[in-house]
Amino acid sequence: MTAPAKIGIRAVTKTFGALTALDDVTLDIADGTFLALVGPSGSGKSTLLDLLGGLGTPTSGEVLIDGAPVTGPGLDRGVVFQQYALFPWRTARANVEFGLEGGPLGKRERAERAREYLDLVGLSGFEDRYPHELSGGMKQRVAIARSLVYDPAVLLMDEPFAALDAQTREQLQDELLRIWRRTGKTVVFITHGIDEAVYLGQRVAVLTSRPGRLKAVVDIDLGDRAGDLRSDPAFGRHRHLLWELLHEEVEKAAETERSAVR
Numbered sequence: 426m427t428a429p430a431k432i433g434i435r436a437v438t439k440t441f442g443a444l445t446a447l448d449d450v451t452l453d454i455a456d457g458t459f460l461a462l463v464g465p466s467g468s469g470k471s472t473l474l475d476l477l478g479g480l481g482t483p484t485s486g487e488v489l490i491d492g493a494p495v496t497g498p499g500l501d502r503g504v505v506f507q508q509y510a511l512f513p514w515r516t517a518r519a520n521v522e523f524g525l526e527g528g529p530l531g532k533r534e535r536a537e538r539a540r541e542y543l544d545l546v547g548l549s550g551f552e553d554r555y556p557h558e559l560s561g562g563m564k565q566r567v568a569i570a571r572s573l574v575y576d577p578a579v580l581l582m583d584e585p586f587a588a589l590d591a592q593t594r595e596q597l598q599d600e601l602l603r604i605w606r607r608t609g610k611t612v613v614f615i616t617h618g619i620d621e622a623v624y625l626g627q628r629v630a631v632l633t634s635r636p637g638r639l640k641a642v643v644d645i646d647l648g649d650r651a652g653d654l655r656s657d658p659a660f661g662r663h664r665h666l667l668w669e670l671l672h673e674e675v676e677k678a679a680e681t682e683r684s685a686v687r
């Protein structure tokens with residue numbers, strides 16, 4: 426018998442009143458995969474991530490983790506949003522420790538663990554800073570450390586680097602890849618950036634414009650990923666394929682809007 430997929434999305438439909446946000450989405454995500462999720466605005470990306478996080482329930486179909494239905498949020502899944510959502514009155518270390526409170530670890534062990542994860546995201550020496558004393562990139566590193574500290578098998582990320590400048594974004598992309606390789610977690614990463622999807626994803630899932638259906642899943646094969654990946658011809662080919670898939674959807678969404686005002 427083969428092991429169940431780490432994440433199983435089975436015929437998932439989600440409606441909000443008369444609006445269908447997701448329509449019959451089925452996708453298996455194998456353990457340890459880095460999956461990037463792209464789609465036009467309003468295609469249901471965040472809705473899907475919420476369902477994976479247990480923050481919402483499908484109208485029909487089901488979401489499985491290790492073959493068991495998701496019934497709510499859990500420590501097996503860490504979530505990182507675009508906005509840092511840090512507690513302003515807590516230091517970086519105390520923000521990271523938050524994820525451990527109520528768990529089995531004592532105070533000293535929690536502090537030690539928090540320090541270890543701040544180190545993992547490159548923030549050694551900044552443990553006692555408050556959020557207002559940190560740059561945007563540093564705040565997002567704290568948010569990532571906070572979601573990793575309780576060692577979830579799955580990391581759900583909703584445009585986590587969208588608010589950052591290009592240089593910081595590229596730096597954090599590399600750090601995330603390093604952490605992913607080191608920890609072997611299953612990552613689902615929403616982005617609007619085709620380059621970001623190709624750079625990070627082993628696979629890229631493309632949603633259609635509303636209602637969100639699964640249009641394609643593109644496997645990204647960039648060889649040994651050495652050197653300046655973004656200027657590699659294989660990078661360009663993947664990028665172009667995704668651009669075409671998305672462009673069709675954006676055009677379709679615009680046409681629907683035009684006919685709605687006619």
Ligand SMILES: Nc1ncnc2c1ncn2[C@@H]1O[C@H](COP(=O)(O)OP(=O)(O)OP(=O)(O)O)[C@@H](O)[C@H]1O
Pocket residue numbers: 441444445446464465466467468469470471472473635
């Ligand atoms: N709680 C809600 N109540 C009503 N409608 C909702 C709710 N959440 C999402 N929607 C609608 O569902 C659709 C999908 O929204 P969602 O935020 O998942 O899309 P998205 O692909 O993440 O968009 P974006 O790229 O703009 O963030 C949208 O039309 C949105 O207005």
